[in-house]
Amino acid sequence: MITRRKLLRHLSATPVIGSLFGTGIWSSSVFGRSVEKAKTRDLFEELGVTPVINAGVTMTFLSGSLMRPEVMEAINSTSHDFANMHELQDRVGEKIAEMLKVEAAMVTSGAACAMVLGTAATITGTDEEKRLLIPNLPGPRPEVIMQKSHRYVFDQAITTTGARIVEVEGPEEMEKAFTENTVMALFFNAAGRSSISHEQFVEIAKRHQVPSFIDAAADVPPVENLFKYQKIGFDLITFSGGKMIRGPQSAGLLYGRKDLIEAAKLNHSPYEAPIGRPMKVNKEELFGMYAALKAYLELDHDAEWQEWLDRADRIRTQLETIAGVQGETHISPGPANAFPSLLVSWDQEKVKITPREVYDALKAENPSIVTNVRRMEGGQSQLSVGVVLLRPEQVDYVAKRIKSILVKAES
Ligand SMILES: *Cc1c(COP(=O)(O)O)cnc(C)c1O
Numbered sequence: 001m002i003t004r005r006k007l008l009r010h011l012s013a014t015p016v017i018g019s020l021f022g023t024g025i026w027s028s029s030v031f032g033r034s035v036e037k038a039k040t041r042d043l044f045e046e047l048g049v050t051p052v053i054n055a056g057v058t059m060t061f062l063s064g065s066l067m068r069p070e071v072m073e074a075i076n077s078t079s080h081d082f083a084n085m086h087e088l089q090d091r092v093g094e095k096i097a098e099m100l101k102v103e104a105a106m107v108t109s110g111a112a113c114a115m116v117l118g119t120a121a122t123i124t125g126t127d128e129e130k131r132l133l134i135p136n137l138p139g140p141r142p143e144v145i146m147q148k149s150h151r152y153v154f155d156q157a158i159t160t161t162g163a164r165i166v167e168v169e170g171p172e173e174m175e176k177a178f179t180e181n182t183v184m185a186l187f188f189n190a191a192g193r194s195s196i197s198h199e200q201f202v203e204i205a206k207r208h209q210v211p212s213f214i215d216a217a218a219d220v221p222p223v224e225n226l227f228k229y230q231k232i233g234f235d236l237i238t239f240s241g242g243k244m245i246r247g248p249q250s251a252g253l254l255y256g257r258k259d260l261i262e263a264a265k266l267n268h269s270p271y272e273a274p275i276g277r278p279m280k281v282n283k284e285e286l287f288g289m290y291a292a293l294k295a296y297l298e299l300d301h302d303a304e305w306q307e308w309l310d311r312a313d314r315i316r317t318q319l320e321t322i323a324g325v326q327g328e329t330h331i332s333p334g335p336a337n338a339f340p341s342l343l344v345s346w347d348q349e350k351v352k353i354t355p356r357e358v359y360d361a362l363k364a365e366n367p368s369i370v371t372n373v374r375r376m377e378g379g380q381s382q383l384s385v386g387v388v389l390l391r392p393e394q395v396d397y398v399a400k401r402i403k404s405i406l407v408k409a410e411s
Contacts, residue, residue, distance in 0.1 A: 002059055004176070005265045032305060051367040054389040055398050058218065064242035064249035065389065067288065071247055074291035075284040083254060085270040089120050090217060092290045093265075097255060101232050105255035106265055107289045109279040111217035112240035114155035114254035114264075115186075117276050118213050119144060121236075121263035122183040125163060131267050131274045135162030142183040145174060145210075150188035154215065158186060160187040161275060162180055170195045171204060178208040187234070189216040201235040211235040215276070217252070217334040220241050223301050225335070235360035236260055241285075245337075247292030248285045305339075311395045312342040318399040322406050324350035330384070342385040347408065353409035355383040361405050369401055 044051050058065050067075075089106060096105035108114040123142045124130035132135060142163040146155065151167065158165055163183060168174040170181065172184075172198055185205040196204070198214075205212040214229045221244060229237045236256040242249030254264060254342040268276035281289075309329060316327030322348035331340050348354065355373050362369040372384040383402070390398060 009308045012062045013329045020378075025165070025393075027357050047101075048056055053367050053394050053398060054386065055362075055369055055371045056343075056384070056386040056389070057372075059370075059390065060249075064240075065244065066391075067242075067248060068246045068292055068295050070291045070295040071288040074287040075248075078287045079284055085283065085286075088286050089265065089285060089289065092286050093261065095290055096253065096293060099293060100226055100253075100255055102237075102255045103258040104261035104268040104284070105253060105279050106261055107253045107286050108238070108268070109250055109276075110252040110254045110262075110279050111240040112154055112157050112241070112252075113216060113276065113279040114236075114252050115213070115215060116160050116279065117264040117267050118236040118254055118260065119161045119163055119184055119186075119336065120240065120267040120275050121156050121210050121260045122213075124267060125259075125263050126193040126266060131271075134275050137162060140181050143179060143181045145177050145182060145185040145205075146188070147174075147191070149193040149195065150186070152188055152191070154217075155186070155188075167194075171200050174201070174204050178210065182208065182210050184236075185210055185212045187214045189211065189214055189219050189229075190334075198229070198232050198320065208231065211257065214238070216335065219300065219303075219334065219338070220244050220296075221339055223297065226297075230256060240291045241292060243351050245292050245296045247289045251281060251289040251292075253289070253293070254313075255392065267343075307373045308340045308387050312385075312394055313335050314386060315387070315399040315402070316344075318396070318407065319344055322346070322351065322403065322410065325406060339388050341387060342383060344383040344402070345380075350411060351406050352411055355381045358383050358402065358405050362401060365401065369398060371402075382398065 019124050043049075046261045052062055056062070069073040074406065085212040093104060093106045096107070097103060108117055120131070120134055121301050123137070124134055142161070143166045144158050145166050145168055148167045148169050151165070155165060166177050167180075168177045185201065186222065202212050212234050214234045215238055216225060216229060218236060218271055219225050220239065234256065236254065239245065241247035241251035241253060254261065264276075267274045269280035271277070285406045312327075316329070319327055327347055328343045329340050330343045332338050345355070359371050359373050361369055371386070374382045374384040376382060385398065385402065
């Protein structure tokens with residue numbers, strides 16, 4: 001028997017680590033050690049990267065979300081062994097489908113990738129030749145129907161497949177828009193304005209036997225939204241993994257109809273050459289996404305909501321000790337970012353600084369604190385302080401920093 005300690009001693013005396021491979025006993029000790037070492041190493045400092053305190057909402061350019069401890073545990077505890085990626089995607093997908101009460105599911109490289117793969121699935125099905133040719137299929141371009149008011153920056157993912165977008169306004173126009181080239185109908189959940197309701201949209205698409213897809217990437221909380229759209233009848237649904245579900249930022253969920261998920265998998269890595277090959281999800285992200293969703297579903301959502309309200313209150317109380325400063329908890333109506341934040345305003349005769357200047361000052365600090373400026377009607381603005389992405393110990397720190405900037409501006 002070689003004990004862990006003996007192995008570690010052996011390791012430090014062995015110049016060529018490779019010589020240990022093949023003994024079958026290297027994994028946890030070797031990688032366990034390197035993980036322990038990583039904890040004491042400050043890579044932010046080593047690389048000169050400014051750490052950010054996110055007093056806003058999940059933003060892709062601010063690295064999305066912080067992964068839950070369960071996710072880090074899944075990543076670390078599975079990094080020691082290889083896996084067959086087909087098998088792993090299948091098993092993870094089955095579990096996710098079970099959790100979300102749908103036929104099938106898969107982990108994608110973010111919601112944007114889910115949109116590419118979902119669209120590709122409706123174009124190629126399981127046809128081997130088509131999936132090797134896409135996005136350069138012969139013949140007329142496949143068509144995806146969208147409401148005019150739903151056009152957005154992410155629909156580039158649709159045209160990436162070679163499809164073109166056909167815009168409609170209202171149920172009647174949608175009804176007439178179907179041709180023999182129509183492959184899918186896409187609904188952007190957070191569009192704000194819809195000329196066709198979810199139910200009508202699904203019903204019309206079904207009548208024409210065309211799959212409907214809903215992009216609800218940023219639309220939890222509430223957790224119920226993860227179950228809502230399959231009940232309405234959407235065939236494909238996507239959510240980002242790296243927003244409020246707090247999985248890996250580069251992971252996402254695609255779920256719904258089994259035949260379409262199977263076709264989407266064929267268009268993805270680890271198959272070689274299909275359209276999704278550059279949108280690979282790694283093994284740890286697959287395990288991590290599963291762990292993130294499981295933890296998110298098991299969370300006490302009421303307690304979390306109350307914690308967010310308490311945080312907003314806590315910051316408000318500290319800021320309102322300054323004369324003329326007022327805070328108000330605001331709950332965004334959603335569907336994206338539907339959670340509380342604190343809106344702060346002040347009498348600028350007394351506290352001579354604008355919300356924009358406070359925003360800039362906080363952002364320039366190290367660690368950088370990123371808030372938002374919310375413009376109101378009449379040209380006024382407020383400082384919006386997000387609370388849901390703060391680590392517990394950052395709540396008072398953020399309050400203290402804002403307070404110090406406001407106090408300095410007092411006349
Ligand atoms: C964030 C977002 C996406 C992209 O999601 P990723 O997971 O970052 O790929 C797509 N659609 C909407 C509405 C989003 O908010």
